[in-house]
Amino acid sequence: MENQKFSIEDISSEDINYFENLGIHQKLKHKFIEIYLDIWAKNVGYNSKRPLATVDFFDLYAASGWAYDQHTEDTWAGSALLAAKAFGEYPKGRLLLLNSYDQDSVKCQKQIEILRRSILNLENYPHVIEKTKIISSEIHKATDIALGELNRNFPSLWILDPYHPDQLPWEIVEKISSTVGDPYENRATGQIAQKKPELIINLMTSILQRNMDRKPELFSSAIGMSEEKWRPIYKKYERKYIEQGNEKCTRHVILDMYADRLSKLYNKEPIIALVNAAEGGVVYTMLLVTDNDAGYHMMRKKMDEWHNYKVYKWKSEAEVSVFKKHNPDQSDLKQWF
Ligand SMILES: C[S@@+](CC[C@H](N)C(=O)[O-])C[C@H]1O[C@@H](n2cnc3c(N)ncnc32)[C@H](O)[C@@H]1O
Numbered sequence: 001m002e003n004q005k006f007s008i009e010d011i012s013s014e015d016i017n018y019f020e021n022l023g024i025h026q027k028l029k030h031k032f033i034e035i036y037l038d039i040w041a042k043n044v045g046y047n048s049k050r051p052l053a054t055v056d057f058f059d060l061y062a063a064s065g066w067a068y069d070q071h072t073e074d075t076w077a078g079s080a081l082l083a084a085k086a087f088g089e090y091p092k093g094r095l096l097l098l099n100s101y102d103q104d105s106v107k108c109q110k111q112i113e114i115l116r117r118s119i120l121n122l123e124n125y126p127h128v129i130e131k132t133k134i135i136s137s138e139i140h141k142a143t144d145i146a147l148g149e150l151n152r153n154f155p156s157l158w159i160l161d162p163y164h165p166d167q168l169p170w171e172i173v174e175k176i177s178s179t180v181g182d183p184y185e186n187r188a189t190g191q192i193a194q195k196k197p198e199l200i201i202n203l204m205t206s207i208l209q210r211n212m213d214r215k216p217e218l219f220s221s222a223i224g225m226s227e228e229k230w231r232p233i234y235k236k237y238e239r240k241y242i243e244q245g246n247e248k249c250t251r252h253v254i255l256d257m258y259a260d261r262l263s264k265l266y267n268k269e270p271i272i273a274l275v276n277a278a279e280g281g282v283v284y285t286m287l288l289v290t291d292n293d294a295g296y297h298m299m300r301k302k303m304d305e306w307h308n309y310k311v312y313k314w315k316s317e318a319e320v321s322v323f324k325k326h327n328p329d330q331s332d333l334k335q336w337f
Helices: 026-042 079-089 105-120 126-131 139-149 170-177 205-211 216-223 227-243 250-265 293-305 330-336
Strands: 055-059 066-069 074-077 093-099 132-135 156-160 198-203 271-276 282-289 311-314 318-322
Touching (some): 026 079, 026 293, 074 079, 105 126, 156 170, 205 250
Parallel strands (some): 271 318
Antiparallel strands (some): 066 074, 198 282, 271 282
């Protein structure tokens, strides 16, 4: 947490039981989120000749705001506190809405309490406090509440980071992304445009991979199509990979299909990063979907700068970057933080 100006003094060892208990690789997930939030806080909003736009940030799976690795005893900011920091740095933040929900009511209350306390303790960003709303609802209700608060004619960034694919059904992604602003003329291009929420999605690809045959309904829910509809498309994509000599292609096919769905909702293809587990293998996939030209190009550039990741082409434009070719360990991570 160095350099982040968060106050952790009030955090007790009991509180740590309610932090996200993660492996060190999960830092890479937070790094992906942080990179884009940072671009937002420092660049995106400043690229227009017009007065700075307000921004709304939403984190619909906020948990306690903290993450913890029991092996290294390292503690770091989760998505909600990263969002709070970026929101605090951006001069015209309008709303920071955090949804912290857990089925276990004791855990839920405790996480909300830690989150609230952590926001109140943001040393350098006191104005964040008055602009933050913390809610606690299951994702369907939380989405409706959040959309009711959204200023849809101005930019917004949504972080969707569930544990499990069935906690983020496609209908949620579609509902958020189709809540657009009134049409306006983009002065740079002369074209009619509409503001559209920008999304950072954590797709739990490893769970989906394991369950394509055992529990196909998981993928149906994540991609918003019946198995009858997606299975033939899946087979078609799979054939393409097998013909190229890539037999183990389940993850590629899942990603291609998910990215296809997203790119139909946005003018740009998603930027995708795979995150490896410490013990090897990709655990989950981070996706950024946005129509925002400045944000999109800066994020691609940033990803390019982030060294030795593997890139493969998805369609003509999109790229998939593996954060680390090797299993991330502490020494590997040093160059990141
Ligand atoms: C992966 S954790 C979020 C971690 C957090 N984004 C971070 O970076 O620290 C997922 C959170 O979503 C919550 N959750 C699970 N199912 C949910 C649902 N149906 N609706 C809303 N939240 C849910 C979990 O209790 C957990 O707090």
